[in-house]
Amino acid sequence: MWGRRSKSDETAPAPGALKEAVREARIEAAERSAVIVDLRDAEVARLELLNEALDPIFDEVPSNVELFDRGISRGDVPRLWVDVVAHVEMGRDKRQYRFVQETRYGRAVLAESYDIPEIREAVTRYVARRMVERERALASDAERPVAQAVLRAGRRRGRLQRLGIFLLGFILGVGALILSALLATG
Secondary structure (H helix, E strand, O other): OOOOOOOOOOOOOOOOHHHHHHHHHHHHHHHHHHHHHHHHHHHHHHHHHHHHHHHHHHHHOOOOOOOOOOEEEOOOOOEEEOOOOEEEEEOOOOOOEEEEEEEOOEEEEEEEEOOHHHHHHHHHHHHHHHHHHHHHHHHHHHHHHHHHHHHHHHHHHHHHHHHHHHHHHHHHHHHHHHHHHHHHHO
16 A cells, blocks of 8 residues: 555566657757747848838838847847847747836836837837937037037126125225224224
8 A cells, every 4th residue: 555566566667768758859849949940030021021011111210329229139038129228039839029127117018019010110219219319409408509609608697796795894894993993993
């Protein structure tokens, strides 16, 4: 009952059975990894199709705008990078495109679709927003020297006012001292 086996249960495995089982397990693992590699290759191929569809959009971006660094990374999760913080990756079913932006609060999914034109439209809107942000940042940088000159002039004016008040106080103090000296002697 507790540790004793009957003679009918004691069928000895054939010699080399473990070796054969290990061989079969290796074959199964190789087949699974081949399937994974095939899926990854399919993901990369779909991302390359999207990349080609995005070519006309990025051709319109002026050459002096260096915000975008487009390319496909072929890691564990293949991604089509639009810029440093936004990329397109495939969904769990490996057919759906997910346009994602990394934020300080985590990932934000900007668009999901099975169709390339929809993702292309989402990327186009994103590129346009980034270019407008860049223009606004450059405009505020251009305004900054004017604002700094106004601040410097204000500081200069403030220094002159403080110097004038000090000199007025000094003259009044000297005058009061002379007047008190004259009254004390006379």
